[in-house]
Amino acid sequence: MNLWNRRKAAVIFVLMVLIVGAALYWEETPQQGKIPLDPEAVMTKQREQKARPSLHVYVSGAVMYPGLYDLAPGLRYADAIYKAGGMTDEADETRVNLAKKIKDGC
Known part of the structure; x- marks a missing residue:
């Protein structure tokens, strides 16, 4: 694998980690309007x-x-x-x- 492909793979990996992290954070954060009255x-x-x-x-x-x-x-x-x-x-x-x-x- 050449240097360009390694960088591309690293960027894609970082983006995937950020997306998964954001999704997990979003799921754990209480949403306004979803709190039972x-x-x-x-x-x-x-x-x-x-x-x-x-x-x-x-x-x-x-x-x-x-x-x-x-x-x-x-x-x-x-x-x-x-x-x-x-x-x-x-x-x-x-x-x-x-x-x-x-x-x-x-």
């Missing part, structure tokens, strides 16, 4: 979500999707406008205090 953890999360208060805010005017939205307490007008798809081209941003906190029913 703990039913108790799911129920706890659902209870926490139901217990969290939400505010009902009607967003209207020059927004893309006016309507009634459920938002978390502490959010601001800018968050409500974002949830409604943002302002349209006709909107005058200077007429709204985007930093003001939202209140239920406002």
Whole structure:
């Protein structure tokens, strides 16, 4: 076997070792989404979500999707406008205090 064939064989051998090593590593690594769900953890999360208060805010005017939205307490007008798809081209941003906190029913 000449030198060129030996190098080719060595490169092929190294590539095969890398492929097998990667395959073994991939098989041993837990994949996202394949972890079984703990039913108790799911129920706890659902209870926490139901217990969290939400505010009902009607967003209207020059927004893309006016309507009634459920938002978390502490959010601001800018968050409500974002949830409604943002302002349209006709909107005058200077007429709204985007930093003001939202209140239920406002």
